[in-house]
Amino acid sequence: MTFEYVLLGLLAMEPRSGYDLRRWLEQEGRFLRSGVHQSQIYRLLARLTERGWVRWETDPRDGRPDAKVHHLTPAGREALLAWAHSPYQPPSRLQDPDFAVRFLFAGMLDPDLPIALIDVELAHRRAQVARSRGRDRAMGFAEPVPEVDPGRARLLSELLHLRGAGEIDAWIDWLEHTRRLLLDHRTAGAAPADPAG
Template sequence: MKFEHVLLALLARRPHSGYDLRKWLEVEGQFLWARAHHSQIYRKLGQMEADGWVRHEVDEREGRPDAKVYRLTPEGRAALMEWIRSPYEPPSRFQEIDFLARFSTAAPLDHEAAVGIVRTELDYRRAQIARNRGRDRTLRYEDPVPGLDRETDRQVHTALHELGAAGMDRWVAWLEQTLHRLTEGKPVR
């Protein structure tokens, strides 16, 4: 996923100034994209405008600097839809930004693409569980460094595996519930 996809998704909902985009990314969007410096946002908006994906209007503000307010163009909507409909390849770690951003953008714009994204993620996670859940997780030691506490190491290793397995199980349950809601025609909440 590229930063412009996040910006296009935000502009699909409503026009924003660069400042508004930065504020949204810092608060509501903190799980969809790592921190973005304002210069990065304005540079990307300039590039997107040069590509014809967005256009801006100047919002004159009394007593404050004028603001450029950006809105999506038909070309920008086409680029956004192309990303939404492009093949989704799940990463090895679950709950990654690409899934969250792509699904949250696809769901209100293209129902079938949203269903496909969730199905792909769910199938991948089920296969990942099948491959890994029962594997041998025994820690093996050969000439460990002095002071390494093997019992603590085993306990921590087990605790982290249990945490990861529980997180994966919750993720799969959420995917199943979401897929059911999407395919039963119920709104996603």
């Protein structure tokens, strides 16, 4: 995931200062990108401004330093739309932040994009389950060091496998449920009253 599209997506929603961007990322966006420093945001905003994707204006503040409020430019809008419509390649890691970033920011631009994204992710994860669910998970211990307990190692490995299998099954369930909600929303033309229902 490229962090620049997170910032472009946020600026597509409304103009924001660097401080406002960081505050959103620390609260609502903490699962999209964690541990973001203010200096990272300002460096990236400067690069986006150099590319012509972002412009800023000074917002005078009474009794406080003036703020730079950043706006998405037409070129930035085009870059965001091009990224939103670019192919999604599911990563090997389950629930990688790239999915969430695309789901939110590409999805808000085009109602077909989150459904297409889910379709790609579902196909990939179902194939992943089909390839690995019944595989031989036997662990070899030909010459373990004295501290290795083969029985405990096998138990720990099996517990991790069960955790991973449960997570991917829950992820597939969420994808299927979310896909139905999005299709219902597209058909009805209005947001469902309770997405959790």
